[in-house]
Structure formats: structure tokens, C-alpha cells
Amino acid sequence: MMKKKRSNPYYRSRNRKFSRRHSRRGYSRSRRGSRRRRGWIIALVLLLALGGWGATRYRAWFVSPPESAYVVPQGIDRLTITPGEDFLTQRVVNWRCDTLLQDAWLDYRCIDSLCADTALVELPAVGQEVVTRAGRNYYYHAEINGLKAGRNYTYRVKTGSNTSPWYQFCIPDSTAATDFIYIGDVQDPGGGGTDALLHSLRSRYPRPDFLALGGDQIEGATDYYWNVWYQAIGDWTATVPVVAATGNHEYIKGLNRTLDSRWVPQYNYPDNGPKGFSRRSYFIDFPHMRLIVMDSNDIQWPASIVKHRSWLKDALDTAVQPWKIVMFHHGVYSVRQGRMNPVMRYCFRSILEEGGADMVLQGHDHAYSRISTKSENGEKTTPVYIISSASPKHYRNGFSDVHDRIGSGLFLYQTLHVTPTELRYRSTTFDNNPYDDLLLRKINGKTVVQDNAKDWGEIFAFDAFPDTKKGHKKRDRYHEEVLKRRSKL
Ligand SMILES: [Fe+2]
CATH class of the missing domain: 3.60.21.10 (Metallo-dependent phosphatases)
Structure with missing residues (x-):
């Protein structure tokens, strides 16, 4: 019987043989700690993902092409x-x-x-x-x-x-x-x-x-x-x-x-x-x-x-x-x-x-x-x-x-x-x-x-999709959107 009670983490031991983490308060603290750890892990993963994304975009956001040396005309x-x-x-x-x-x-x-x-x-x-x-x-x-x-x-x-x-x-x-x-x-x-x-x-x-x-x-x-x-x-x-x-x-x-x-x-x-x-x-x-x-x-x-x-x-x-x-x-x-x-x-x-x-x-x-x-x-x-x-x-x-x-x-x-x-x-x-x-x-x-142009057709001539499987899918989706737009107007 005692063994059963001891296996219950909510069991309050009068003689305090259980460690504090097995008490209700201790368990609750332990749960909070585990949540906090999970939060930190999620934040770290997000930070790493953001850093990785930032690294791929770094050149686009922060680096201009260098200026080559040039000669200014005297005129x-x-x-x-x-x-x-x-x-x-x-x-x-x-x-x-x-x-x-x-x-x-x-x-x-x-x-x-x-x-x-x-x-x-x-x-x-x-x-x-x-x-x-x-x-x-x-x-x-x-x-x-x-x-x-x-x-x-x-x-x-x-x-x-x-x-x-x-x-x-x-x-x-x-x-x-x-x-x-x-x-x-x-x-x-x-x-x-x-x-x-x-x-x-x-x-x-x-x-x-x-x-x-x-x-x-x-x-x-x-x-x-x-x-x-x-x-x-x-x-x-x-x-x-x-x-x-x-x-x-x-x-x-x-x-x-x-x-x-x-x-x-x-x-x-x-x-x-x-x-x-x-x-x-x-x-x-x-x-x-x-x-x-x-x-x-x-x-x-x-x-x-x-x-x-x-x-x-x-x-x-x-x-x-x-x-x-x-x-x-x-x-x-x-x-x-x-x-x-x-x-x-x-x-x-x-x-x-x-x-x-x-x-x-x-x-x-x-x-x-x-x-x-x-x-x-x-x-x-x-x-x-x-x-x-x-x-x-x-x-x-x-x-x-x-x-x-x-x-x-x-x-x-x-x-x-x-x-x-x-x-x-x-x-x-x-x-x-x-x-x-x-x-x-x-x-x-x-x-x-x-x-004056409300009855004029729209032109969608964009076609700079990469010649890859992903690019072809994007092109198909774009053309679907064009058809949807045209059916609404
Ligand atoms: Fe611009």
C-alpha cells in the first residue's frame, strides 16, 4: 500500500522521506522548469533558423556590388x-x-x-x-x-x-x-x-x-x-x-x-x-x-x-x-x-x-x-x-x-x-x-x-520562372491565378 502511495508524485509524506520534487509544489516547479527549457530550445531553434535565413539573404540586404575604378572625363x-x-x-x-x-x-x-x-x-x-x-x-x-x-x-x-x-x-x-x-x-x-x-x-x-x-x-x-x-x-x-x-x-x-x-x-x-x-x-x-x-x-x-x-x-x-x-x-x-x-x-x-x-x-x-x-x-x-x-x-x-x-x-x-x-x-x-x-x-x-480602361484586358507576360520542377510548379500556379483573375473581372 505504502509502495503504491510513494509512486504517486502527489503523495505528501509526513516524514518527508520524499524529495521535494516529488511533492505537489516540487512537481509543479519541475514542470515549470521543463517548460522553460522547452521554451529556450524553441527560441534557440528559431534563432538558428532566422540566422540561417539571414545568412542566405545577407548579400541581398547588406552588400552592394563594389564600384570599379573609373576615369572622370575632363570635359x-x-x-x-x-x-x-x-x-x-x-x-x-x-x-x-x-x-x-x-x-x-x-x-x-x-x-x-x-x-x-x-x-x-x-x-x-x-x-x-x-x-x-x-x-x-x-x-x-x-x-x-x-x-x-x-x-x-x-x-x-x-x-x-x-x-x-x-x-x-x-x-x-x-x-x-x-x-x-x-x-x-x-x-x-x-x-x-x-x-x-x-x-x-x-x-x-x-x-x-x-x-x-x-x-x-x-x-x-x-x-x-x-x-x-x-x-x-x-x-x-x-x-x-x-x-x-x-x-x-x-x-x-x-x-x-x-x-x-x-x-x-x-x-x-x-x-x-x-x-x-x-x-x-x-x-x-x-x-x-x-x-x-x-x-x-x-x-x-x-x-x-x-x-x-x-x-x-x-x-x-x-x-x-x-x-x-x-x-x-x-x-x-x-x-x-x-x-x-x-x-x-x-x-x-x-x-x-x-x-x-x-x-x-x-x-x-x-x-x-x-x-x-x-x-x-x-x-x-x-x-x-x-x-x-x-x-x-x-x-x-x-x-x-x-x-x-x-x-x-x-x-x-x-x-x-x-x-x-x-x-x-x-x-x-x-x-x-x-x-x-x-x-x-x-x-x-x-x-x-x-x-476608361475598365473593359480592357490585362497582360501577364511575366515568365521568369526557373527551369526546374519547382519553377514549373510556380508557373502553373501563376497561370491558375491569371485564369482566376480573368474569370472574376
Ligand atoms: Fe526598388
Whole structure:
């Protein structure tokens, strides 16, 4: 009998012959200890798994391709015009020349007979040494203020004994519509055909008011990739202003990522961004719209999120123009399969909606997506979120119902025509087939979205699946998703 009782761990022995771990309290402690051990083992396994996964992703997350040694031409190159805060009166001309600081100027004059003064103006330029991972350059810029709307100008730049050709630019009339082209990621590693795409685009639209670039213009922060970009776009940037957002490929990876040291001196955008983000988060005022550009790559930590939230809110609230367009690289709603940008979604979407943003131009996903916000009664309204790409790299898209219109494997550019009451948005393939078409109208204080492409078929041309059993399965699943999507629409 006693033996039976002793085998029971709950048995309380009056003479305490049982060890404490056999008592109820002892057993309970032992159970807690065993749970704790199991917890530690699970945590260790998870940590090891996470470490293993991190090790496989380490290069992708933290290592940029090295920059090869390069030679900076002694002449003037990379001539780029950018707007000041006021699109109708300010231009900045930026260029690179050599590895020594030299005296530099910009000559410009109005070439319209309507101009009261057509005399040549000589402006001193500011030179700045730019040190990169494998070399040093001198970048220069000169700011032109007091330009007149509706006038044409000619200019050239000089550095030491080097002089550029004469180029022309025009300042649109204050009452004219604003016409611009939006291009998402380009990210051509070289030989990807971007030169042919941009050449065809330029021959179709030689003089848009400006070019908007949504980031990842280049494959990586090296002199070679910037050469790929400038060889592709030619001297278009010397006559048409460029408004660019940074992409992650303009950053050098690492535990603390840094923007390519060339980016700011090459563009010199308005210094009206949040503190610490000078000339990379900024806004530009056009006659009928305010365009707000954010460096979404560097908005990852609480301090930068807080700063940008309050700056974006203020930039939207103080805009007096009828249209507000915002541009940044990382999509609020990603279209790439399995991707999500929680900071943009959860920290900025509400500000875009409450601040009355009409259109949000984004990239990063190398596929196409258009999403309109839905009103309480289900009507399409603003903000309209766009993701587009012109890159030879294509990613597999997801099929969430949140997207009004999607596509993959496409090379697209977007044209926007903005008047005080209407915004016409079109997305077109570089071989000139329309892919999306919206008309946004301001009617009685409301913005109405008219979807002109609702009956157009979607294109899913993505096919970069590996030629393996797993890859074939993925392809089959993708095609099933395509059929499911088509049956719903
Ligand atoms: Fe990107």
C-alpha cells in the first residue's frame, strides 16, 4: 500500500522521506522548469533558423556590388536641368567636370522677342567635390531665378576651358496645362534596351514640361551604372527638367544604408524637405498642382517616420493648387508577389487620404498596378495609387483584389495632362499600346475618377520562372491565378 502511495508524485509524506520534487509544489516547479527549457530550445531553434535565413539573404540586404575604378572625363558631362520650388520661375543647371575644382559659369538669355531683356546673363556656378567608393569627381550647379512664364531660354555652361553646346529650355505659360511623363524603375544593368526605349519616347514627346522618375533609375550606386543611364537618356536632360525620387538602388547597402554621394549634387532639388532630408524629400509648385517627392528608402526609423508624417501633412495641407500628386519609390500597396511595405501602408496612407492627395506615383515592384480608393458607396475616388516599371527586370505580381488593374512583364511609361479641373492619366507600352487610362475631374469640391480602361484586358507576360520542377510548379500556379483573375473581372 505504502509502495503504491510513494509512486504517486502527489503523495505528501509526513516524514518527508520524499524529495521535494516529488511533492505537489516540487512537481509543479519541475514542470515549470521543463517548460522553460522547452521554451529556450524553441527560441534557440528559431534563432538558428532566422540566422540561417539571414545568412542566405545577407548579400541581398547588406552588400552592394563594389564600384570599379573609373576615369572622370575632363570635359563637361551629365548636364541635367532641375526645377526650383517654383516651376515657373526657377531652374537649376547641374553638371560634372573633371577631378579638380575650376572656375565655372552658366550663360543664359531669353530668346523670345517678347522678352524685355534678351541680354546674356553670366551666373557663377558652385563646384563641389564628390567622393565615391572608387573615385572623386567635381559636380557644379548654377541657379537661375526670375524666369518668365511662357518664355524660351538658351544656355551653356563653362568650366575652366571647357564649354558646353548651347541648349534651350522653355518655361510654360501659367495658364497652360502641365504635361509630364512618369517613368517607374528603369534599373538597366547595361544592354537592357533602355536607350532604345528612351529614344523612342523622346521622338514621340520631345518637350514634355518635365520627366518624373520614381527611383531605381540605375542598377547600383556606381559610376558605370550612372554612365548607362546618361548614355541611354542622352542630352534630353539638358533640355527637359528631371524630377526624381530616390530608389533603393541609388543607395549603398549596409547596416546603415547611405544614398549615393552623387545623387544630391547631381540634382540639387529644393531645400524644403524635413530636417535631415534636404534635397531628397522636397516639393515643387506648378500652376495647377503641387508635386511632393519623398525619399521612402530612408523612412524606416521612428524619428524619420515622425518627421516625414508631419512634413507630408503640412505639404498637402498648404498646397493651394487644385491637384496634389505625391511620388516615392515604395508602394503603399505592393503588387509584387509576397511583398509589403508596412511603413508606407500604415504610417502614410491615412495622411495621403486625409491630406487630399489625388495621385501617388510609385515603383519598386517591376510590375503594374493601379488602385483607386473606394468611397463609402463603393465609387472610385482618390488617392489613386500607381506602380509602374520600364525595367528589363520583371517581377512576379500578386493578384490581390485591392488592385483595380494589374499587369506584368511590361515596359510602360505614363503621360499626365493636368488642367485646373481635369487630370488625364494614361499608361502606355513603349511599343505604343495603351494599357491604362483614367480621367480625374474636380466636380463641386469632389474628385471623380472615370476609368476608361475598365473593359480592357490585362497582360501577364511575366515568365521568369526557373527551369526546374519547382519553377514549373510556380508557373502553373501563376497561370491558375491569371485564369482566376480573368474569370472574376
Ligand atoms: Fe526598388
